[in-house]
Amino acid sequence: MIFPKDCLLLPPYNQANILSIKSKMDYNFHEIEKKWQQYWEDNKTFKTPEDLTNPKKCYILDMFPYPSGAGLHVGHPEGYTATDIFSRFKRMKGFNVLHPMGWDAFGLPAEQYAIQTGTHPSITTRNNCDTFRRQIKELGLSYDWDREINTTDPKYFRWTQWIFIRLYNTWFDETLQKGRPVSELSVPEEIKELGQAKIVKYIDSKRLAYYANAQVWWCPHCRIVCSNEEVLTDGSHEKCGNRVEKKNLKQWMLRIQLYADRLLKGIDSLDWPEGIKDMQRNWIGRSTGAEVDFQIDGMNEKLTVFTTRPDTLFGATYMVIAPEHQLCSAITTPEEKESVENYVKATSLKSDLDRTDLSKDKTGVFTGRFAINPVNGKPIPIWVADYVLTGYGTGAIMAVPAHDTRDFEFAKKFSLPIDCIQDPDVTDTDRKQRILEGNECWTEDGKYINSSNPETGIDINGLAKEEGIAQITKWLESKGIGKARVNFKLRDWLFSRQRYWGEPFPVIHWEDGEITLVDEKELPLMLPELEKYLPGESGESPLSNSSEWLTVTDSNGRKGRRETNTMPQWAGSCWYYLRFIDPLNDDMIFDAAKEKYWMPVDLYIGGAEHAVLHLLYSRFWHKVLFDLGIVSTDEPYQRLFNQGMILAFAYETGAGAKVSGDFVEEREGKHFHKETGEQLRQIVAKMSKSLKNVVNPDDVTSKYGADSLRLYEMFMGPLDVTKPWDDKGVKGVFGFLGRTFRFLSVSENIVEGDEDAEVLKGLHYLIKKAESDIENLRFNTAISAMMIFINLATKKGRVTSETARTFVKVLAPFSPHMAEELWNMLGNTQSLAYEPWPLFNEEYLKEDSFDYPVSFNGKMRFNITFPVTMTKEEIINIVMADDRTTKWLAGSKPSNIIVVLNRIVNIVVKN
RNA sequence: GCCCGGAUGGUGGAAUGGUAGACACGCAGGACUUAAAAUCCUGUGACCUCACGGUUGUGCGGGUUCAAGUCCCGCUCCGGGUACCA
Numbered sequence: 001m002i003f004p005k006d007c008l009l010l011p012p013y014n015q016a017n018i019l020s021i022k023s024k025m026d027y028n029f030h031e032i033e034k035k036w037q038q039y040w041e042d043n044k045t046f047k048t049p050e051d052l053t054n055p056k057k058c059y060i061l062d063m064f065p066y067p068s069g070a071g072l073h074v075g076h077p078e079g080y081t082a083t084d085i086f087s088r089f090k091r092m093k094g095f096n097v098l099h100p101m102g103w104d105a106f107g108l109p110a111e112q113y114a115i116q117t118g119t120h121p122s123i124t125t126r127n128n129c130d131t132f133r134r135q136i137k138e139l140g141l142s143y144d145w146d147r148e149i150n151t152t153d154p155k156y157f158r159w160t161q162w163i164f165i166r167l168y169n170t171w172f173d174e175t176l177q178k179g180r181p182v183s184e185l186s187v188p189e190e191i192k193e194l195g196q197a198k199i200v201k202y203i204d205s206k207r208l209a210y211y212a213n214a215q216v217w218w219c220p221h222c223r224i225v226c227s228n229e230e231v232l233t234d235g236s237h238e239k240c241g242n243r244v245e246k247k248n249l250k251q252w253m254l255r256i257q258l259y260a261d262r263l264l265k266g267i268d269s270l271d272w273p274e275g276i277k278d279m280q281r282n283w284i285g286r287s288t289g290a291e292v293d294f295q296i297d298g299m300n301e302k303l304t305v306f307t308t309r310p311d312t313l314f315g316a317t318y319m320v321i322a323p324e325h326q327l328c329s330a331i332t333t334p335e336e337k338e339s340v341e342n343y344v345k346a347t348s349l350k351s352d353l354d355r356t357d358l359s360k361d362k363t364g365v366f367t368g369r370f371a372i373n374p375v376n377g378k379p380i381p382i383w384v385a386d387y388v389l390t391g392y393g394t395g396a397i398m399a400v401p402a403h404d405t406r407d408f409e410f411a412k413k414f415s416l417p418i419d420c421i422q423d424p425d426v427t428d429t430d431r432k433q434r435i436l437e438g439n440e441c442w443t444e445d446g447k448y449i450n451s452s453n454p455e456t457g458i459d460i461n462g463l464a465k466e467e468g469i470a471q472i473t474k475w476l477e478s479k480g481i482g483k484a485r486v487n488f489k490l491r492d493w494l495f496s497r498q499r500y501w502g503e504p505f506p507v508i509h510w511e512d513g514e515i516t517l518v519d520e521k522e523l524p525l526m527l528p529e530l531e532k533y534l535p536g537e538s539g540e541s542p543l544s545n546s547s548e549w550l551t552v553t554d555s556n557g558r559k560g561r562r563e564t565n566t567m568p569q570w571a572g573s574c575w576y577y578l579r580f581i582d583p584l585n586d587d588m589i590f591d592a593a594k595e596k597y598w599m600p601v602d603l604y605i606g607g608a609e610h611a612v613l614h615l616l617y618s619r620f621w622h623k624v625l626f627d628l629g630i631v632s633t634d635e636p637y638q639r640l641f642n643q644g645m646i647l648a649f650a651y652e653t654g655a656g657a658k659v660s661g662d663f664v665e666e667r668e669g670k671h672f673h674k675e676t677g678e679q680l681r682q683i684v685a686k687m688s689k690s691l692k693n694v695v696n697p698d699d700v701t702s703k704y705g706a707d708s709l710r711l712y713e714m715f716m717g718p719l720d721v722t723k724p725w726d727d728k729g730v731k732g733v734f735g736f737l738g739r740t741f742r743f744l745s746v747s748e749n750i751v752e753g754d755e756d757a758e759v760l761k762g763l764h765y766l767i768k769k770a771e772s773d774i775e776n777l778r779f780n781t782a783i784s785a786m787m788i789f790i791n792l793a794t795k796k797g798r799v800t801s802e803t804a805r806t807f808v809k810v811l812a813p814f815s816p817h818m819a820e821e822l823w824n825m826l827g828n829t830q831s832l833a834y835e836p837w838p839l840f841n842e843e844y845l846k847e848d849s850f851d852y853p854v855s856f857n858g859k860m861r862f863n864i865t866f867p868v869t870m871t872k873e874e875i876i877n878i879v880m881a882d883d884r885t886t887k888w889l890a891g892s893k894p895s896n897i898i899v900v901l902n903r904i905v906n907i908v909v910k911n
Numbered sequence: 912g913c914c915c916g917g918a919u920g921g922u923g924g925a926a927u928g929g930u931a932g933a934c935a936c937g938c939a940g941g942a943c944u945u946a947a948a949a950u951c952c953u954g955u956g957a958c959c960u961c962a963c964g965g966u967u968g969u970g971c972g973g974g975u976u977c978a979a980g981u982c983c984c985g986c987u988c989c990g991g992g993u994a995c996c997a
Contacts, residue, residue: 274915275914275915275916275991275992276915278914278915279914279915279992279993282914282915282992282993283993285996287996287997289997305997306996306997307997308996308997309997320997362995386995387995387997388995388996388997389995389996389997391996392996392997393996393997394997396997397996397997398997399997400997404997405912405995406995406997407997409995487996487997489996608991608992611992612992645991715923715924715934715935716923716924717923717924718924721916721917722990722991723923723924724922724923726922726923726936728922728923728936728937729922729923729935729936731935731936732923732934732935732936733935735935735950736934736935738949738950739950742950780923780924780925780934781924781925781933781934783934783935784924784925784933784934784935785933785934786934787934787935788933788934791934851930852930853929853930854930855929855930855977855978857977857978858929858976858977858978858979859978860929860930863930895977896977897977898929898977898978900929900978903929904929904930904978906929906977906978907977908977908978
């Protein structure tokens with residue numbers, strides 16, 4: 001055997017030492033992670049503090065998952081790791097932290113599985129939750145598991161039902177812009193005179209929860225109601241391919257529209273991404289305008305339209321009503337009856353997508369009837385067209401084809417008159433002529449023309465837009481044929497589903513037509529056990545199959561039937577953040593003092609797909625609860641952040657065919673088809689079963705450990721951008737963790753005494769950087785800073801124990817298992833979860849000198865190091881005397897010399 | 912169509928208007944090993960050059976500035992949202 005020279009120099013006892021070091025050096029993440037997860041669980045390390053006197057509190061929330069049968073995918077841990085780092089950091093900063101997790105477990109998949117197999121959804125749900133919980137625990141996330149909640153737990157949905165009762169018993173006082181109990185609603189005298197039935201009707205018309213007919217898509221084949229997205233463009237059901245039809249069903253609705261203004265104004269005060277705020281604003285869609293009445297020629301009826309541009313009334317040359325408009329058949333003349341009826345019927349078969357597709361030609365039919373334009377007395381034709389929707393405005397519009405592209409297209413197609421009433425501000429005289437003649441649409445502003453009428457006395461010619469709107473609105477109001485109005489795009493919320501696996505409504509429909517709610521004391525109203533989960537014949541929920549549960553009799557022998565609809569999945573997720581505050585309370589929804597302490601949620605992280613609906617619905621409920629004095633804040637989520645989607649590489653052939661990951665092999669950085677040998681293009685796509693590019697976190701943790709998975713997900717890039725998963729990237733952070741462990745776990749590397757100045761500077765820079773990066777959720781650069789520090793420390797070969805302890809604390813929020821292990825090895829017996837976060841000392845970061853880049857006309861040429869205290873004049877003198885300056889000036893004289901202290905020197909030379 | 916983002920090496924990305932490419936992956940070379948893996952070291956935007964060094968470079972075209980990846984104007988492409996909103 002030949003030994004290398006150096007080896008011979010080692011005394012025998014040192015070789016033994018190497019062995020012991022070697023065993024220490026192994027980064028055995030399996031053992032470490034299991035050990036600390038067990039420790040945290042046994043010691044309830046992350047139990048939420050009960051003490052509510054600490055003024056520093058932080059409520060950190062994840063959007064809780066729907067526990068699907070497929071288990072976790074790598075997208076879940078992204079947001080969870082981010083909130084975990086934030087939570088661990090805040091604990092070290094001395095905050096009381098509330099960081100809970102639960103399950104949004106009502107939902108369709110479990111119900112469909114029940115239909116197929118007869119397995120009760122609660123069993124499927126429990127199994128799925130168990131899988132999710134196991135997987136999440138294996139990531140070492142610091143949740144307080146004593147607060148775990150599940151929306152399908154009767155102890156939880158009891159309170160969801162309780163909130164529904166509150167909504168039902170609340171009305172919105174538009175004067176105060178506030179929800180109030182119906183007991184405080186005063187019924188007008190004229191209604192009181194009409195008797196009890198009318199009084200009840202009046203009150204019902206004010207309740208935030210109301211019962212109404214609503215049109216839904218119905219698949220006769222599957223016997224279920226479908227959502228818009230389940231209906232394909234050709235009007236068939238996505239799942240079975242059969243044709244769907246529209247069906248009117250009695251549904252529960254919530255009057256979110258009344259809260260539109262409050263929901264809109266509330267957005268301003270929130271620390272949310274601007275993009276999400278804009279999306280919510282657009283969804284609410286507030287627009288101001290006016291309602292205008294048009295008298296129908298030859299009938300004692302009027303047609304009311306909503307318009308944002310009442311000032312363009314002189315240009316209104318026809319009207320359009322939606323096919324569902326209530327006056328549609330009354331308006332239609334006998335001659336046009338057949339064509340209108342056919343058109344209405346054809347529309348009802350169209351899916352919403354089909355109907356609203358911009359690329360499709362506009363369709364419509366004439367009703368045979370005219371309306372009178374109030375500003376000039378001209379009769380204008382009334383048409384029916386499906387581009388006008390019933391749900392928005394009044395379901396009728398006045399068309400101004402000269403200045404609205406949609407109206408223009410329609411007018412051109414059906415040869416309707418086009419009257420230009422705004423002077424186009426264009427220099428091109430040909431174009432100007434075309435616009436004035438009604439051969440081109442002008443949608444920008446311009447001074448009014450042709451906008452006066454001696455009979456009505458209006459004249460807005462020459463005025464600008466704002467003044468025109470004001471004058472016409474004033475005129476309409478004075479004549480009693482119109483008024484200023486605010487309109488919202490936001491529609492009331494359809495709040496019932498014809499499903500089994502959801503919260504039952506605590507509602508009884510009595511045989512005499514009365515509707516009553518179940519007494520609060522009787523909650524929760526449980527779901528009945530069923531033999532089969534198929535929907536009822538007529539579109540009713542599966543609950544209608546249950547006989548005992550369904551019927552009730554009151555003390556007077558009156559028979560009643562329970563509501564068979566259930567609540568949508570949104571219901572449970574609308575308020576879960578409140579239950580986390582006091583999840584085990586059986587006496588009330590939550591303790592008021594605890595709510596006051598913990599609310600609002602300080603940081604809420606989840607996917608952008610919930611940017612509108614979940615967040616808007618949740619804010620709506622919260623505002624109602626606020627108005628009723630149940631919660632103490634007006635908004636639930638103070639700071640929101642959306643993580644980006646994690647995509648994965650996929651492969652396609654030159655022809656664009658997708659190739660499953662199984663058939664791809666990599667050679668020299670290129671990708672080839674294993675069978676055909678064809679070179680493939682690497683693309684980035686959503687993870688999907690068909691592309692076989694789904695990454696399972698279990699595979700990653702078993703190979704590299706949870707700390708590596710966490711670190712990689714955070715190191716991939718900024719939290720909010722979509723980014724592709726790359727297995728190779730995990731190796732990078734795994735390598736870093738291994739190097740860190742191997743360095744800090746060897747006692748020879750840890751010394752006592754004074755720290756090296758460079759290491760000290762690096763360490764304090766790291767503390768500062770990590771702290772601000774965590775606060776700003778910029779974890780990728782914080783991790784990079786840790787790598788830089790470890791690279792420096794390993795180069796130096798040793799650090800002081802003080803430095804080691806400090807570094808481990810910085811590492812702790814990111815890779816807590818390894819940090820705990822190292823903390824323990826450094827001689828500590830307690831968990832470091834509550835160790836104070838290290839303070840950085842600005843003194844160590846101070847530099848004596850700065851390496852100035854010297855540039856000529858902005859191009860960097862060379863560097864010179866100067867003391868940081870050196871003045872501009874001294875710097876200029878030395879730089880100008882430098883040989884390299886002479887070289888770059890090449891005989892020219894500088895016209896200007898810019899010195900920005902401790903930043904740059906720029907010498908300007910004019911050519 | 913409209914709204915909101917984005918475009919930086921082979922890849923993910925970094926960069927208060929002030930040295931573009933930190934950190935990492937990949938790749939290349941080397942060390943260790945019988946060998947491989949693991950680990951460690953070195954190099955690595957492109958182009959010219961033995962080298963010193965130079966030229967060029969942040970999607971495209973203009974502009975502001977002593978100085979632009981960053982600010983402004985006009986485009987192109989990509990991603991997300993939305994669907995005729997009167």
